Amino acid sequence: MNLSYWELDSYFTNVDYTIIGSGIVGLSTAYHLHLKHPNAKIIVLEKGTLPEGASTKNAGFACFGSVSEIIDYLKFHPQNDIYQLIERRYLGLKKLRSLISDQAMNYQQNGGYELFRQQDEKLMTQSFEQLDEINEFLEPIFGAKPFQVSSKDFGFKGIIGAIETPFEGQIHTGKMMRKWVELVTSVGIPIVNRTEVKELNEMNSGIEISITSGLTFKTHKAFLCTNAFTKNLVDLDVVPARAQVLITKPIANLSLKGCFHMDQGFYYFRNIQDRILLGGARNLDFEGETTTEFATSDRIQKDLEKQLNEIICPNQTIEIEHRWSGIMGMGSQRNPIIKQISDHLYCGVRLTGTGVAIGSLVGEELANLLD
The missing domain is CATH 3.30.9.10 (D-Amino Acid Oxidase, subunit A, domain 2)
Structure with a gap:
């Protein structure tokens, strides 16, 4: 990777928090980490030219589940889990609309x-x-x-x-994601596209991240927001x-x-x-x-x-x-996985097809794990 001193210093040196994945959850995590730690150096890595997965490819449904779906959920999951799921979808949509205006995302x-x-x-x-x-x-x-x-x-x-x-409700997914990008970059967080994370190595003081170009850099904390592609890096449900x-x-x-x-x-x-x-x-x-x-x-x-x-x-x-x-x-459960995996690695994944509804809230909850 032909990087200059300036590029290495600006992007990959003394990194506090690295977000892997620039979909709704990834950008929400980055933004809420900035609100909690405004002086932290944060970087977002994205393997695609645009977010790969579902954030820019979904149908734009701002939904929380149909009656027959909810009845089916209740057959296989505890009632409290399903209540929490629907509540998270409802509150997640409110969170999204508080961050991005209705007009901006249609x-x-x-x-x-x-x-x-x-x-x-x-x-x-x-x-x-x-x-x-x-x-x-x-x-x-x-x-x-x-x-x-x-x-x-x-x-x-x-x-x-x-x-x-x-x-x-319904949204224009592309307009929503463009506004998310604008929001995150407006607070000084860079998004580095076409950069796939190949390996994560836990260290005493942080995590060593190896990316496609052959570059390896260190970060204090890493946040997996890779949803369907999570098993490429960590074995989760x-x-x-x-x-x-x-x-x-x-x-x-x-x-x-x-x-x-x-x-x-x-x-x-x-x-x-x-x-x-x-x-x-x-x-x-x-x-x-x-x-x-x-x-x-x-x-x-x-x-x-x-x-x-x-x-x-x-x-x-x-x-x-x-x-x-x-x-x-x-996965086997309907609620997302939002947890600390190791001393320096966290994840917010398994959105079960409702990323528009819950993604913004999952990002906030993930950032709050640092408390």
């Missing part, structure tokens, strides 16, 4: 809708039967009952029922989960607004002005989608097109403009 609270197809009749019946129970469970978080049966008709085909919430997405060309007279979920959240779509963004179908191939490869598969993309043409926009000719994928971090 936040719109158009509401959220869980749709039940004909093949989801059993799931719908269960969700309706437990609706009062879920509302009572979550009302202390929202200060109101978050869900109700919906009678709105969006012109979808084959939908036999729906549940709505006024608390769900985090596995990658690829989420595939498509977006249409502009659709004339598109009237739908809001965020929509089907099949316990495995399908999700929303409007972006006069376009539809649709993603999901990971449940068709869990094994194949447990990958860190940024790609799309014919099987899932064809299924997404089927949902688009047969349910969302029936009897219309819809053209696809773009397709992409993002990599989420999942």
Whole structure:
């Protein structure tokens, strides 16, 4: 690596805190560390040209979970854990909106809708039967009952029922991340892109970090904000989960607004002005989608097109403009891992597909571990 004395001195010498990963969690961690320790030398390392993972590749849902998802969570996790999860998502969105203005990230609270197809009749019946129970469970978080049966008709085909919430919103992910970058760099924290961390070596006085270029430098503390890619450096309960997405060309007279979920959240779509963004179908191939490869598969993309043409926009000719994928971090538990791993290493990972909602709060909680 052909670095000058100036570059080595300015970026890689006497580093107090090194953040690995420049997604929402990484930048939030860096910013909150600066607020707590304004004189500390902080640096953010990012292996991609832009944040790799999900922070700039997600669907832009400011959501906290549908009724059927929450019912499913409660089957496999303690009630208190799920309450904490939903509360963290709600408070995380408030934290995000306190740091980045609604206008700056094009936040719109158009509401959220869980749709039940004909093949989801059993799931719908269960969700309706437990609706009062879920509302009572979550009302202390929202200060109101978050869900109700919906009678709105969006012109979808084959939908036999729906549940709505006024608390769900949507954002422009790219604009949000640009504002995060502006916020972090405005307080003097550099983000070094195209720099992958290859190895971490714990020392008595800190951590030695080796990066792709062959450079090794020392930092007093390091913070892993690598989510799905965490196992490249540390063995934790985090596995990658690829989420595939498509977006249409502009659709004339598109009237739908809001965020929509089907099949316990495995399908999700929303409007972006006069376009539809649709993603999901990971449940068709869990094994194949447990990958860190940024790609799309014919099987899932064809299924997404089927949902688009047969349910969302029936009897219309819809053209696809773009397709992409993002990599989420999942695990055996739903709550994120926010902990100190060793004397000098900390982590905030396993966002389980809700980084927009909880990422800002996870970063703050991670920075607070230094107390």
